[in-house]
Amino acid sequence: MSDRDKTGSTDHAAKPAPAAVLTPLDDRLADLVALYEDLHRHPELGFQETRTAAEAARRLTGCGYDVTTGIAGTGVVGVLRNGPGPVALLRADMDALPVTEDSGLDYASTVPGRMHACGHDVHVTCLLGAADLLAAGRAHWSGTLIVLFQPAEEVGSGARAMLDAGLYSKGLVPTPDVVLAQHVAPFGAGLIAYCPGACMAAADSLEITFHGSGGHGSRPETTIDPILMAASFVQRVQSVVAREVAPKDRVVVTVGSFHAGDTANVIPDRAVVRLSVRTFDETVRAAVLAAIDRIARAEAAASGADRAPGTEVLDSFPVTVNDSTTLREVNERFTELFGEQRLFAYEPATGSEDAGLLATAAGAPLYYWWLGGWDPEAFQTALAAGRLAQDIPSNHSPRFVPVVRPTLTMGVEALTAAALSRLAPPAKDAGQTRQDGSAAVV
Template sequence: MTNVLDRIGDVSASLVDLYKDLHAHPELSFAEHRTAGIVADRLRDLGFEVHSGVGGTGVVGVLRNGSNLRNTSSLRNSSSLRNSSGATVLLRADMDALPVEEVTGLDYASTERGTDKEGNDVPIMHACGHDMHVVALLGAARILSETVDSWSGTLEVLFQPAEELGAGAQAMVDDGLYDRIPKPDVVLGQHVAPAPAGIVGLHSGAAFAAADSMLVRMFGRGGHGSRPETTIDPIVMAASAVMRLQTVVSREIAGSDIGVLTVGQFHAGTKNNIIADHAEFGLSIRTVNPEVRARVLDAVHRIVRAEAQASGALREPELIAQESFPVLINDGAACDRVSAAFRGVFGEHGVIDPGPVTGSEDVGILADAAGAPLVYWLLGGADPEAYLKAATAGTVEEDIASNHSPRYAPVIQPTLDNGITALTTAALEWLS
């Protein structure tokens, strides 16, 4: 292990320019063509068998090194798997960016624009850190490909499209992912977070929430702004629905249950003195318990329809389901094993249990389709000194940008070193 990890500093330093390049050239979901091409070329140079175009723009590299084991019964017994002749390990990173205009002020900040799935021209930014995920996994792939005398088994490195839509993992599975590569014995991955760099966070069991996105359209009767009595104002109708929806979590689910309901967009009208015909808004729901999920979704439908009726709408509202993510479940035994390995590298205080988080991830689909356990952790990406200063002042929320913020960008070092270290360490737990 020491011989392998000793190489990380040099490998990480060689990837800084690539990280800046990917950050400056982000791509939207299912449009990650440039990123996928760079990834495929680098994996071929490292000696991986490369599968491109999986699920659209997905890339998978396979490196077979010695004997391989696929034994689901021993998989559940960590001691048996530890003594085996080598497992199949899948390491995953996502590649897509977001329609966000970057305001970080970095000299490698994105100025890219693109077309979203609705056909709108939008700015593009790696506001969720997927560029860091890609480069860290490429670093781990290089480290492991150059130290094949230190492990045995099959290494699979998967670069997934469209995580932000909750669609990329399923697209790769549906496109015959596991007909192209062996089913893994374990799926491992990480997500950079606004915690201090040097911290990794793992939670056993339900670790990331399920997510449901929905577009709501409410219909009124348009007219002149000077004569509202001749209209049915859809903005008032929709605004009332938005406000009433804020009571769902606070009044319809127990305080001990996890639930978040966010309205992230609202669109209506074209001019100040025109009452529009319709208004629409988009919302995101996060839950962990299936019964809570059903209750919240039912409440959304009930409230939207009731507000339309109360306003005298002549047409029923439309509630259109969009992105959906399942609950991410970390396997208990596998999570314990990775946690122990991380403590040996990052120290006792460098490994925390963050509890369930209300963010969502679709990586669990890859594990479920393979019948394999999943271990997915958070990787601190904030400057440690800046975080400590903000924590001391009580200004973390103001001073430390979070994922999806136009100000978000992880500090390159030591985040990249730690990301490569975490992936390599976790993989070697299974690659005997």
């Protein structure tokens, strides 16, 4: 049974301190660095993370977790039951991106056109490190720990797929009382950024197909040109943000793909546009999506098309919302461990995440924070010169590769401290400590 109240809070004064649990980290760091470099060399796309999942399962089994594999194809969970107390879920995503690496590192991706350009290799390594320390230090806490390795975050499908596969409904794991996760970001390593409330945007990726009537490029009057139709749409759709959304509502509409035709002198039958929409409010989201559909149809009608555009939703992420109580209590532990100067508040990001689905489905609070991963001196130099955008690669860049230290160290420490802030101290009726260091709970 959980000891949280209706807000998800627990008695902070009674929480286990992380110092004793974190003591073995220095001895384990070389192994974690090797693991990280290996994962970085071998990136796998969403729902293809078989190698990564196998390594996660192997390590969790060795640490004494009850492990379930193959959830939604490649998802892995480990459960460590350690007496009465709350159920805390720590989550890491595993998938890479279809990006060709341009880092020049000796452990760069060996897979053409694939790269861990968003740092999910950092996430997996840090969670395995924290899972190891928390298992070894189970004499210092009580409760149930779930560590979850999720596929396909980049396409917005992984968390939903694991839930649909029965993560909670079939009892693959106990229903958590709290969900905790982190994401490496392009600011100075050794720092943690946080954002209360809505911290990441909802995202909808759409594919719109404009249908025309093709023909010879020398006789455009005999055709209905879908390229002109779609190009007009691409320009006009930016008016949604500029003229239909209030300044206080943060919205981003980005066209990222435009495909039509194969040669210079043939007008094709269709043009395909892909775009993403980022919003923070459900009413605004609905209005923006309706406006996009209206403009697409209007441009087709203006061109004389005899067929309306077709729209397919490629993926959809909900707004990621941090629970204020959980954020405050975990940040207290971060402050004790790292010092107040290492934490800073951050504006809501227009990037998107699906970790919140794991919390929403459980009716549990979520805390999702950002972990600095860039060389601190390089970051400060770029910041002082006003050149962050030019000099510091962002997530999804072919040059986005976090520094190994102190990124991994702080990532492991942060996940461990966050878990301990929500778990309970050792049960008072625990027996003598076993030889393996675990509490013999009766």
